[in-house]
Amino acid sequence: xxxxxxxxxxxxxxxxxxxxxxxxxxxxxxxxxxxxxxxxxxxxxxxxxxxxxxxxxxxxxxxxxxxxxxxxxxxxxxxxxxxxxxxxxxxxxxxxxxxxxxxxxxxxxxxxxxxxxxxxxxxxxxxxxxxxxxxxxxxxxxxxxxxxxxxxxxxxxxxxxxxxxxxxxxxxxxxxxxxxxxxxxxxxxxxxxxxxxxxxxxxxxxxxxxxxxxxxxxxxxxxxxxxxxxxxxxxxxxxxxxxxxxxxxxxxxxxxxxxxxxxxxxxxxxxxxxxxxxxxxxxxxxxxxxxxxxxxxxxxxxxxxxxxxxxxxxxxxxxxxxxxxxxxxxxxxxxxxxxxxxxxxxxxxxxxxxxxxxxxxxxxxxxxxxxxxxxxxxxxxxxxxxxxxxxxxxxxxxxxxxxxxxxxxxxxxxxxxxxxxxxxxxxxxxxxxxxxxxxxxxxxxxxxxxxxxxxxxxxxxxxxxxxxxxxxxxxxxxxxxxxxxxxxxxxxxxxxxxxxxxxxxxxxxxxxxxxxxxxxxxxxxxxxxxx
Numbered sequence: 001x002x003x004x005x006x007x008x009x010x011x012x013x014x015x016x017x018x019x020x021x022x023x024x025x026x027x028x029x030x031x032x033x034x035x036x037x038x039x040x041x042x043x044x045x046x047x048x049x050x051x052x053x054x055x056x057x058x059x060x061x062x063x064x065x066x067x068x069x070x071x072x073x074x075x076x077x078x079x080x081x082x083x084x085x086x087x088x089x090x091x092x093x094x095x096x097x098x099x100x101x102x103x104x105x106x107x108x109x110x111x112x113x114x115x116x117x118x119x120x121x122x123x124x125x126x127x128x129x130x131x132x133x134x135x136x137x138x139x140x141x142x143x144x145x146x147x148x149x150x151x152x153x154x155x156x157x158x159x160x161x162x163x164x165x166x167x168x169x170x171x172x173x174x175x176x177x178x179x180x181x182x183x184x185x186x187x188x189x190x191x192x193x194x195x196x197x198x199x200x201x202x203x204x205x206x207x208x209x210x211x212x213x214x215x216x217x218x219x220x221x222x223x224x225x226x227x228x229x230x231x232x233x234x235x236x237x238x239x240x241x242x243x244x245x246x247x248x249x250x251x252x253x254x255x256x257x258x259x260x261x262x263x264x265x266x267x268x269x270x271x272x273x274x275x276x277x278x279x280x281x282x283x284x285x286x287x288x289x290x291x292x293x294x295x296x297x298x299x300x301x302x303x304x305x306x307x308x309x310x311x312x313x314x315x316x317x318x319x320x321x322x323x324x325x326x327x328x329x330x331x332x333x334x335x336x337x338x339x340x341x342x343x344x345x346x347x348x349x350x351x352x353x354x355x356x357x358x359x360x361x362x363x364x365x366x367x368x369x370x371x372x373x374x375x376x377x378x379x380x381x382x383x384x385x386x387x388x389x390x391x392x393x394x395x396x397x398x399x400x401x402x403x404x405x406x407x408x409x410x411x412x413x414x415x416x417x418x419x420x421x422x423x424x425x426x427x428x429x430x431x432x433x434x435x436x437x438x439x440x441x442x443x444x445x446x447x448x449x450x451x452x453x454x455x456x457x458x459x460x461x462x463x464x465x466x467x468x469x470x471x472x473x474x475x476x477x478x479x480x481x482x483x484x485x486x487x488x489x490x491x492x493x494x495x496x497x498x499x500x501x502x503x504x505x506x507x508x509x510x511x512x513x514x515x516x517x518x519x520x521x522x523x524x525x526x527x528x529x530x531x
Contacts, residue, residue, distance in 0.1 A: 069094025076100030076122030079238035094192030108147035131165030208389035218382035444468025463498035
């Protein structure tokens with residue numbers, strides 16, 4: 001037996017609108033006001049007309065050099081004007097993009113075997129960092145483990161000046177930008193063009209999420225419709241899809257660095273008049289705490305923050321509202337690599353909700369959801385990926401999230417299915433309790449993990465707590481939390497009470513979205529217990 005709800009079907013345009021049409025419409029929009037500023041990156045700017053000219057020139061030269069629809073490009077260019085130009089030109093040719101990422105030789109080899117790249121387009125610094133010499137060794141010492149790019153049997157293109165490690169035969173972005181040849185994309189590119197993003201670091205079975213010429217423009221339509229980005233928008237981000245939506249609507253973009261520094265962020269917002277930005281919960285938490293500690297005011301231009309990736313707990317949002325005030329709207333977006341967005345909710349509505357679970361709002365129009373008999377949420381829609389690379393096509397995507405649908409049609413997350421712990425026959429879902437624990441005075445963030453016990457074949461339940469504005473010592477905070485869970489205002493099911501409470505200065509986080517790293521926490525818990 002399943003519980004299901006279907007949102008309003010999307011317009012028929014999403015069924016026929018292709019990625020190529022989206023890019024062509026974007027380029028035409030840039031041409032309508034060619035002299036206006038489009039983007040700013042550090043001290044450099046580019047006009048709308050120049051951005052369009054560069055995309056068309058690189059398209060023509062890539063096609064002339066033999067890039068054909070369906071060819072795979074291993075792409076290693078950090079967010080910048082160059083990365084946008086190259087990515088759009090490659091997709092305009094109908095190519096598939098997959099990305100250079102750290103992961104070690106074995107993981108990378110497994111990914112290359114699956115994607116079979118025939119082109120490498122990368123910054124010279126990545127060639128240098130992946131080389132066999134001194135610089136490669138230094139990069140690995142700093143934790144940057146890359147497979148040797150020059151060894152990939154593919155056409156090579158460097159971005160930036162030549163550095164050691166770049167093959168002598170490699171072409172350059174400068175060559176690709178020369179205006180020559182037909183700037184039109186190949187005729188058969190309309191049905192091609194795709195992006196592969198790997199979500200798993202495992203060597204044996206890497207999971208490559210494919211988004212194609214159907215799902216990418218569908219997601220863009222949802223963004224244009226629901227994010228309500230006016231022509232006055234100044235967006236601070238490094239997301240390609242956001243660049244397209246903002247610029248097509250007449251706004252401007254500031255290219256955000258991949259690394260996060262709260263002081264740098266505030267300086268950029270003030271200097272460039274940023275109005276909109278994307279964040280993850282750990283970043284907005286740091287922003288609120290920084291403003292409170294320094295007494296700085298929220299930059300007057302900032303109007304909207306899109307909060308995504310990891311769940312944002314009520315205590316975090318309450319702190320954010322207290323510091324940022326009423327002038328900054330925070331929208332919490334629920335989605336994942338396979339399908340985004342799924343739902344969206346104003347953070348203040350989330351805070352006002354008192355029911356059990358994590359309220360993430362109703363599914364957006366065009367996305368269909370259902371909950372199966374095990375309580376797992378499944379989704380589908382035009383913005384859903386067609387499948388994992390090398391696997392069968394996907395109709396309904398099993399999210400791995402436990403959920404329920406309330407009487408208003410809202411999705412309420414109840415935990416992660418794969419995070420379930422087993423204790424004496426009791427199925428313990430951390431997400432059911434972490435929000436409650438997070439409301440305890442003095443708790444900034446928390447995470448429940450299990451440590452297997454080889455003797456009992458059971459799991460020890462360990463609760464990690466990150467303090468927030470408390471004068472209590474770590475031991476005192478741990479005791480306070482234990483008292484609240486057993487007999488205080490945060491009482492939980494006795495079967496879910498932690499065996500240990502570990503207070504740490506900062507809970508381990510990682511990955512693109514800076515989510516809580518439960519694998520690292522399990523290792524810390526096991527090590528502390530001498531296992």
